[in-house]
Structure formats: C-alpha cells, structure tokens
Amino acid sequence: MRTHLKRLFTALCLCAAVGAGAQTAGQPPVPAPVRIALIESLSGAFANTGEAVFRNLVWATERVNARGGVKLVGGPRNLAVERYDSKGQNEEALAALRSAIDDGVTIIAQGNSSAIAAVLIDAINKHNEREPKKRVLFLNYSAVDPILTNEKCSYWHFRFDAHADMRMAALMDVLKDDKALKSIYLIGQDYSFGQAVLREARKQLGTQRPDVQIVGDELHALGRVKDFIPYAAKIKASGAQAVLTGNWGNDLTLLIKAAREVGYEGKFYTFYGNALGVPGVLGEAGVGKVVAVADWFPNEAGAQSEAFYQSFRQRFPKPQDDYVHMRMQLMVEALAQSLDKAGSAEAGALAAQLERSTVTFAGHQGAMRAQDHQFQQPLLVALMGKQGSPGVKFDVEGSGYGFRVIKTISPDRAEQPSSCKMVRP
Known part of the structure; x- marks a missing residue:
C-alpha cells in the first residue's frame, strides 16, 4: 500500500511538472539574476x-x-x-x-x-x-x-x-575641542580592527591632545564577553572622563549597558554608538554623552536625506529593523x-x-x-540627544533618542594617503 501511494504521489508530481512546462512553452526564459x-x-x-x-x-x-x-x-x-x-x-x-x-x-x-x-x-x-x-x-x-x-x-x-584612521580623525576633530576633557579610557575588541583603533587613538591623541591622559588601555575577546561589569567598574575606578572605543555589535551594547549599571557618567566617543540597541540601553543617561561617527545619519539636514530615511522605514517598519x-x-x-x-x-x-x-x-x-x-x-560626527530636541527629528529603533549632527567633514578633508602598491592583472 505504501509503495502504491508513493508511486501515485510521484506520478502526480510528474504530471504537475509537465503541466507547468506546458504553461511556459513558447515564452522567453526569465534571465538569471x-x-x-x-x-x-x-x-x-x-x-x-x-x-x-x-x-x-x-x-x-x-x-x-x-x-x-x-x-x-x-x-x-x-x-x-x-x-x-x-x-x-x-x-x-x-x-x-x-x-x-x-x-x-x-x-x-x-x-x-x-x-x-x-x-x-x-x-x-x-x-x-x-x-x-x-x-x-x-x-x-x-x-x-x-x-x-x-x-x-x-x-x-x-x-x-x-577606514578606521579616517573615522578616528573625524572623532578627533570633535574631541580636540573638548577642553574640559583631561583623561580618557581606551577599550576595544582584541583582533586586527580593534587593535588598529587603539593604536591610532594613541597616535592621534598624542598629536591632537597631548594634555589628555590615557588612564586605561585594554583589549577584550571578540564576541565572547557576556558580562562587561568588571570592565565598566575599571573604567569608573580610573576616573576617566571619557571612553573611546571601536566596539560594535553586542560587544558595544553590553559595554554601554554595563557602564550605565555601574553608574559611569563620562562620555563615549564611538565608531558605532548610534545603532543596534545602544541608544535604547542608555536612554536619558546618554544624552549629550555619546558621540558617533558615520558616513550618514537620519537627522542629516536636507529633503533628499529625509525622504531616503522615511522610505527605508516604510519598507522595514519594525523599530528593531x-x-x-x-x-x-x-x-x-x-x-x-x-x-x-x-x-x-x-x-x-x-x-x-x-x-x-x-x-x-x-x-x-x-x-x-x-x-x-x-x-x-563625507564623514559626519553626531551627538546623542532626545527626540524632538533641536536637530533630532528622528529617533533610533523607537528608543526616543537619536543623533544630532555636530560636524561634517568633506571628502577632501576625510581623505588620507595610502601605501598601497596595487598589483593589476
């Protein structure tokens, strides 16, 4: 009985396939993408x-x-x-x-x-x-x-x-004017990118703000730390007025969350602090304290930029998207x-x-x-603020908080020399 049913099912599938082929006969094939x-x-x-x-x-x-x-x-x-x-x-x-x-x-x-x-x-x-x-x-x-x-x-x-050196230079364009800043903590993910960020941070701080003391400088395992409280406690204990990090993904979200939980009140200079849960985790504690650098922000001025962002939100309406x-x-x-x-x-x-x-x-x-x-x-640097405050029309991920653009860097200024020796075929 099972064999008969199996054969019947196969026959029905074959008939369906033949029928489908007959429906498309004579029509040009759809080009492969x-x-x-x-x-x-x-x-x-x-x-x-x-x-x-x-x-x-x-x-x-x-x-x-x-x-x-x-x-x-x-x-x-x-x-x-x-x-x-x-x-x-x-x-x-x-x-x-x-x-x-x-x-x-x-x-x-x-x-x-x-x-x-x-x-x-x-x-x-x-x-x-x-x-x-x-x-x-x-x-x-x-x-x-x-x-x-x-x-x-x-x-x-x-x-x-x-690249990281270009992003760091953009952040330093803002950090160098923060005259109240006297101490900073550097933290990053322990792989090529995280190492490059901290290396360039030390270099540019030495050039742009030699008066700022680096009170912490450490790397942590990429994607493996589940509890950042010990790191946040060290940051707070160091007395650092600001943290500079290239962290991204959950490594950034968990670091920011831990900092809030231990009561750290300093600034965060980040590469990616404007997305993936960070504003929602910080809430009011992040207003005026989280700086991020990017090629674009939703609150960038201009009708074309606003229309671009609104069309994305129409396509992906869930706040988490x-x-x-x-x-x-x-x-x-x-x-x-x-x-x-x-x-x-x-x-x-x-x-x-x-x-x-x-x-x-x-x-x-x-x-x-x-x-x-x-x-x-171009590169832009922005500061976290409450939705509805000047320069913050759009929030991030339904958090009620977004980023106000405070510095725009032209492509000519953002450009850096390269040591590339391109081998061409």
Whole structure:
C-alpha cells in the first residue's frame, strides 16, 4: 500500500511538472539574476549585525530592480542577494566563499569583521590567479582595518566604508575641542580592527591632545564577553572622563549597558554608538554623552536625506529593523552603474569600471579611488540627544533618542594617503 501511494504521489508530481512546462512553452526564459553572495554572521553572537546588512542590501537591490535592473549584453538582469553564513569565523567564511564560487557567483559582499575580510582577500587573490576564467571580486561595506587598502590592497577588493584612521580623525576633530576633557579610557575588541583603533587613538591623541591622559588601555575577546561589569567598574575606578572605543555589535551594547549599571557618567566617543540597541540601553543617561561617527545619519539636514530615511522605514517598519547605512546604498548603486558600463558581471570587466565609479544618491556623492580602491565620501560626527530636541527629528529603533549632527567633514578633508602598491592583472 505504501509503495502504491508513493508511486501515485510521484506520478502526480510528474504530471504537475509537465503541466507547468506546458504553461511556459513558447515564452522567453526569465534571465538569471546577477547574484551577490553575502558572506556574513547570520547566526551566533553577531547575527543581528548580519541580518541588518542583509536588509540594507536587499532594499538597495530592490530599488535597482524596480527601475529595470542592470543592462548587460543580452538584456536587462535583476540583482539578487544570496545568504552564506560565516558564523563569524574565518574558516566558515572561507567555506562560504568556496560554496559561492562553486555556485557560480562572481560578486562577494562582506564587512562585519576585518579579520574575515583579510582572509577573504587572500583567498580571492589566490583563486583569481589560479582560475582566471572564474574570477570574483569583493565588495566591502564595513571592514575598516586600514591595512586592507594599504599593505593588503588588492585589485579585486573595493572598500565603501571609511577606514578606521579616517573615522578616528573625524572623532578627533570633535574631541580636540573638548577642553574640559583631561583623561580618557581606551577599550576595544582584541583582533586586527580593534587593535588598529587603539593604536591610532594613541597616535592621534598624542598629536591632537597631548594634555589628555590615557588612564586605561585594554583589549577584550571578540564576541565572547557576556558580562562587561568588571570592565565598566575599571573604567569608573580610573576616573576617566571619557571612553573611546571601536566596539560594535553586542560587544558595544553590553559595554554601554554595563557602564550605565555601574553608574559611569563620562562620555563615549564611538565608531558605532548610534545603532543596534545602544541608544535604547542608555536612554536619558546618554544624552549629550555619546558621540558617533558615520558616513550618514537620519537627522542629516536636507529633503533628499529625509525622504531616503522615511522610505527605508516604510519598507522595514519594525523599530528593531531601524539600521540603514548610506554607504551600502552607494555601494549597490556603484555596482549597478559599473555593471551597466561593463555590460557583464565578469570580475575583470566589472573591476575596471568599479575603480573609476562616481555615484550620487539621495543627496550624497562618493567616488572610488583607483589607487587603493578606498571609497571617498563625507564623514559626519553626531551627538546623542532626545527626540524632538533641536536637530533630532528622528529617533533610533523607537528608543526616543537619536543623533544630532555636530560636524561634517568633506571628502577632501576625510581623505588620507595610502601605501598601497596595487598589483593589476
């Protein structure tokens, strides 16, 4: 009886398949999309950061597809983002890269770890040399260790975020004018990016504010600390008037939460304090005390910027999904532009166009520097405030708190020299 039912089920499936084929007979096949492999933490401690990136990239590709997709030789094609979970681990990321290449993807996107970005660059360089007919390129939206566009620069790698030294210089543009500041505590994640942030902090403090005493300087394990109370207690006991950190994801949220719980009342100079739970955790205690640097903020002045943000909130109305980055939108716009000009998703043809790309979107403009493939764009520094206060029209994640832009740095001022010696194919 079971065998009969199984055969009947198989027959029904075959009939359905034949029927479906008959319905589409004579119609032109739907062109396969140009696929982007997102290799990111989609599970584990930093899954929320990976999901946030996924929303940004999907929204950007939806916009491109709505206007007809990209114009390749043979006809228009849509863009599609495919998910590959790195679990935040180098080996998993390399396995994901191999899977994406085996699946025929030619465009890789990653960013939420400079350590992972570094191993992907090495692996892609080797693959492209070994398999010149199956080359891939790497779009980096957030991995900001300066080495990636300096000593480790690659023709196949394009960074669309400002690197850590650029972000630090922007923060210092504000910190140097805080004349009341006399002591600071440096804390970061113990991997390439976190180390680079603290190294540059020491350097720039020595140049810009030699009068400020560094009363703490430490690194902690990446993504493994569940209780930051001991760190927060040390910060408070040090007497530091401010904390400077490049922490991101839960490592930043938990650090900020612990600082509040121990009663620390100093300022936080951060790279990423404007999202992923930080404003909600701090509440009123963060007003006027949390400084963040980014390529864009929701409260940036201008009708185009406001319309851009409101359209994102319409697409993703849940407060917890409120994480949008202009650079990710510019990255996809630059990709679409370059695909149009290349007429192909082949990595070599695409890279040749991408390294000369200049893109404008929602009132923002950026350009890829061909020397090192470091994107050049404005940087903004903002201060946390209560929604409804001057300069804070929009809050973050429904927290009632947002960020007021206090400094805008032009691309010319944000730009820094590079030691890249680009090897071109």
